[in-house]
Amino acid sequence: MPELPEIETLRRDLISLGLPGRRITDVRIFWDRSIQSPPPGEFRSLIRGRRVCGIRRRGKYLSIDLDGNLSLVIHFRMTGGLTLSEELAASDPHDRLIFFLDTGSLVFHDTRKFGRMVLTEEPERIFDSLGPEPFDPALTPELFFSRHASRKRALKALLLDQGFIAGLGNIYADESLFAAGLHPLIPANTLDRPASENLLRCIREVLDRGIRNRGTSLGDGESNFSSSGRYGRNASSLQVFRRTGKPCPRCSAPVERIIVAQRSTHFCPVCQPLLMKAPEHATL
Secondary structure, three states, rough: OOOHHHHHHHHHHHHHOOOOEEEEEEEEEHHHHHEOOOHHHHHHHOOOOEEEEEEEEOOOOOEEEOOOEEEEEEOOOOOOOEEOOOOOOOOOEEEEEEEOOOOOOOEEEEOOOEEEEEOOHHHHHHHHOOOOOOOOOOOOOHHHHHHOOOOOEEEHHHHHOOOOOOOOHHHHHHHHHHHHOOOOOOOOHOOOHHHHHHHHHHHHHHHHHHOOOOOOOOOOOOOEEOOOOOOOOOHHHHHOOOOOOOOOEEEEEEEEEEOOEEEEEEOOOOOOOOOOOOOOOOOO
């Protein structure tokens, strides 16, 4: 699933390629369920003729802001993506919508059909349930500590909770915990202030590296992340994610894999020791 670095890479690419300022002249819908709301007929009627005013990211969501106080909010889920072309794109079997522009086209492709779009005048109603952005200056070490100090959930599970912090997913949660030297099953409320501050710093560093590397692509298949026809370079920077059995880059101990919050979780048992009892709900 695209996480914060992948969506941020896509946002920057769409801006640099000149999507803002273009007008949507029509839309062709191949898979109605890609549109969460309004109904497809109303969606097509409302979006035709709208000009793109700006492109924002909130957590894992991309918001294409249109004139007339409308926003097209997209959650890409596992395999969704957007491609901006200077030509009228030929239909691919995995294309779900094609937005025809006054110059070129914007294609939403989604191999597994899980991605969803909402056309709304109130995008903040979608974003209100999200936690703070990792890079928001308002997310001070003190605030970050206060948000987890009373939470008994395993750290990995809490980092995946978009209501706690927006934009982290499986890849960058594992990498952040490794960078901070914290076991994924440590209860969040057991972190002291120095450990909490270090974790926030590591989250920001890991995400920043992911953005600078244009996101993480773990293969070259059509369903893998790509933007502007280019795959992300961050896979070579991953320290533990999907490296089960391989030597830890710090101590050479084999990387282990467990299940936390129903997600594969990778860590070094030496560099990330479990120094306290795991919470009862954690899944091993």
